[in-house]
Amino acid sequence: MTNQVNHHKVVLVGDGSVGSSYAFAMMQQQVADELVIVDIAQDHIQGDALDLEDVQPLTAPLDVHAGTYADASDADLVILTAGVPRKPGESRLDLVNKNLKILQSIIKPVMDSGFDGIFIVAANPVDVLTAATQKLSGLPRNRVIGSGTSLDTSRWQVALAKKFNADLRTVNAFILGEHGDSEFAAYEAATIAGKPLLTVAKEAGVTQAELDDMEQATRVKGGSIIKLKGATFYGVATSLMRLSRAVLHNENVVLPIGAPVDGQYGLHDMYIGTPALINATGVAEVLEVPLSAAEQAKMVKSADALQAVLNDALN
Incomplete structure (x- = not known):
């Protein structure tokens, strides 16, 4: 299936509130053919994938399943939402040191898989982490996109x-x-x-x-x-x-x-x-x-x- 013509594969890294909402939004439209969910919470992503696949008969087919960083090897997109969420009274920039460490632990295994697609970054502070993603991955700047404003x-x-x-x-x-x-x-x-x-x-x-x-x-x-x-x-x-x-x-x-x-x-x-x-x-x-x-x-x-x-x- 992954070798079919124009097979669009997306790997989502981070299945918290933003990640799971993104996965649900993807299920509403025929945007991709395969969605792989990666997170340290293994039981959660297994359950989320099972929950999400039940949406298909009412919307559009999308092969959704739990996976690992190795699944990025032939992905078109890797979506980065993993990170510590912002707390009340905390600015997005306050999060940089916490989330940069998490980002570093993600980019290396993704790139080691042979990933040659496009990163879309949403973890905060998103502008800083987008720039860090580009520098850590070594990908051309046009192939790293931040959700920005x-x-x-x-x-x-x-x-x-x-x-x-x-x-x-x-x-x-x-x-x-x-x-x-x-x-x-x-x-x-x-x-x-x-x-x-x-x-x-x-x-x-x-x-x-x-x-x-x-x-x-x-x-x-x-x-x-x-x-x-x-x-x-x-x-x-x-x-x-x-x-x-x-x-x-x-x-x-x-x-x-x-x-x-x-x-x-x-x-x-x-x-x-x-x-x-x-x-x-x-x-x-x-x-x-x-x-x-x-x-x-x-x-x-x-x-x-x-x-x-x-x-x-x-x-």
């Missing part, structure tokens, strides 16, 4: 659609920078139904201060959810599924991700949140959103914060 962008779009009573499908707006405290909204380039966001806001009598409050609420929404229910997982899991589909189906679609910048925004040799063109090669092109001078300064500030943490972690 995909979830933050979804949250921002939801907030805008609610505020302006707009169809979500007409909201074109991005959160850029770190997936975390220094992220920011790109106001200048944002549109709703093809009209500039700032124009829509002015016509609706919504002030910049109100927009800024919405932006801040978006920035801390993850923490708010964690306080209420202990974790966030549906949004990022669905973002990962969407990224997986773009790669496996060679969609050539623009998505917000943690992207390997090489000159965009004046930044180099790091991963940071920005839209990119995604297809079977991974990151086909990193796109640069037009920014105001103030927004460009925010991007540089966010990049500086990430770079400092990455340098400390890798040293």
Whole structure:
């Protein structure tokens, strides 16, 4: 079966709340042909695979089963969600030392298996761990993708659609920078139904201060959810599924991700949140959103914060 033409195989490493939600999201659409779940909790992944396979008659066929790192040898994608979750009051950057050690224990056996596909990273702090994944694996930078600000962008779009009573499908707006405290909204380039966001806001009598409050609420929404229910997982899991589909189906679609910048925004040799063109090669092109001078300064500030943490972690 694994040798059939266009057989799409995905290995999920980490079957916690995000990982299992990702697996469930993958079962809802015919994105892949085989999904292998890897985790240190062996009984859990066996049970999860048995539970998930019962979804198939109601959705689409997907061979889902528990496995090991050796299964990555012929995988198209390895999805990394394994890591210590963020606690209430803890920033994503606080997690770096804990999760970098976990990451190191994963990348080596995956690469030793002969893996030659694409990594998609969601463990936090995701921008730092995405860069570390690329350095530890030695894969080309376009074949390591971070979930980046995909979830933050979804949250921002939801907030805008609610505020302006707009169809979500007409909201074109991005959160850029770190997936975390220094992220920011790109106001200048944002549109709703093809009209500039700032124009829509002015016509609706919504002030910049109100927009800024919405932006801040978006920035801390993850923490708010964690306080209420202990974790966030549906949004990022669905973002990962969407990224997986773009790669496996060679969609050539623009998505917000943690992207390997090489000159965009004046930044180099790091991963940071920005839209990119995604297809079977991974990151086909990193796109640069037009920014105001103030927004460009925010991007540089966010990049500086990430770079400092990455340098400390890798040293």
